Amino acid sequence: MSQRGNESSAAALPPTGVYAVIFASTRPHDATDDYGDWSARMAELAREQPGFLGIESVRGEDGRGISVSYWASEADIAAWKAVAEHREAQRLGMKSFYSAFTVVVAKVERAYAFTREGGKRSG
Amino acid sequence: MSQRGNESSAAALPPTGVYAVIFASTRPHDATDDYGDWSARMAELAREQPGFLGIESVRGEDGRGISVSYWASEADIAAWKAVAEHREAQRLGMKSFYSAFTVVVAKVERAYAFTREGGKRSG
Numbered sequence: 297m298s299q300r301g302n303e304s305s306a307a308a309l310p311p312t313g314v315y316a317v318i319f320a321s322t323r324p325h326d327a328t329d330d331y332g333d334w335s336a337r338m339a340e341l342a343r344e345q346p347g348f349l350g351i352e353s354v355r356g357e358d359g360r361g362i363s364v365s366y367w368a369s370e371a372d373i374a375a376w377k378a379v380a381e382h383r384e385a386q387r388l389g390m391k392s393f394y395s396a397f398t399v400v401v402a403k404v405e406r407a408y409a410f411t412r413e414g415g416k417r418s419g
Numbered sequence: 420m421s422q423r424g425n426e427s428s429a430a431a432l433p434p435t436g437v438y439a440v441i442f443a444s445t446r447p448h449d450a451t452d453d454y455g456d457w458s459a460r461m462a463e464l465a466r467e468q469p470g471f472l473g474i475e476s477v478r479g480e481d482g483r484g485i486s487v488s489y490w491a492s493e494a495d496i497a498a499w500k501a502v503a504e505h506r507e508a509q510r511l512g513m514k515s516f517y518s519a520f521t522v523v524v525a526k527v528e529r530a531y532a533f534t535r536e537g538g539k540r541s542g
Binding site (some may be wrong): 310315318320354355356357361370390395396398399400401402403404405407408409412416 | 433441476477478483484487493518519520522526528531
């Protein structure tokens with residue numbers, strides 16, 4: 297799962313029973329903040345947390361973005377949410393980084409992957 | 420949940436117990452196909468399926484994309500996967516649209532939303 301954090305996605309698969317945190321957000325059109333730095337720092341910090349299994353993030357030119365991070369347990373998600381630097385990021389998120397967002401927590405049932413070279417495989 | 424299909428995301432929340440299908444894909448750098456038409460058509464067709472609850476899709480300039488669709492049941496996901504036109508899209512996806520992708524199916528535990536105007540709310 298550690299490869300999931302790399303730029304090349306679609307490599308590793310989350311196992312059954314772990315948790316996905318689906319974060320869908322919209323950036324304001326006129327944003328002129330230090331979001332990029334914060335975003336990179338949070339991705340880096342998340343990787344250091346207990347129970348972190350991987351993250352994939354995409355943002356489109358229209359300002360909408362989706363990040364999916366994977367965690368071993370609900371307790372790991374709660375602990376990450378409570379990290380001081382992350383709490384400050386959350387505060388800034390609501391204050392300026394995002395005009396809107398949703399967070400969905402879901403438990404992984406199954407997964408499969410496809411690569412042009414390797415074909416299809418199950419997790 | 421129907422608003423979720425609109426361009427303005429972050430509005431509706433999936434209820435506990437429904438299913439998220441997290442589709443993370445990478446487009447080839449040199450793609451010159453009719454992916455855009457197929458992608459739009461599949462989003463349209465998905466909306467007509469029984470059990471469809473919403474979809475959010477983002478693709479970045481680097482060719483990586485994440486789509487999350489929500490469904491009422493596993494049977495609804497299986498039925499959508501078996502729709503003839505969707506099967507052809509899946510075939511083209513592996514043949515040319517994507518260099519790699521992962522599909523993760525996860526059951527929603529909880530969700531919350533934030534909007535600048537309305538603050539935070541739970542699902």
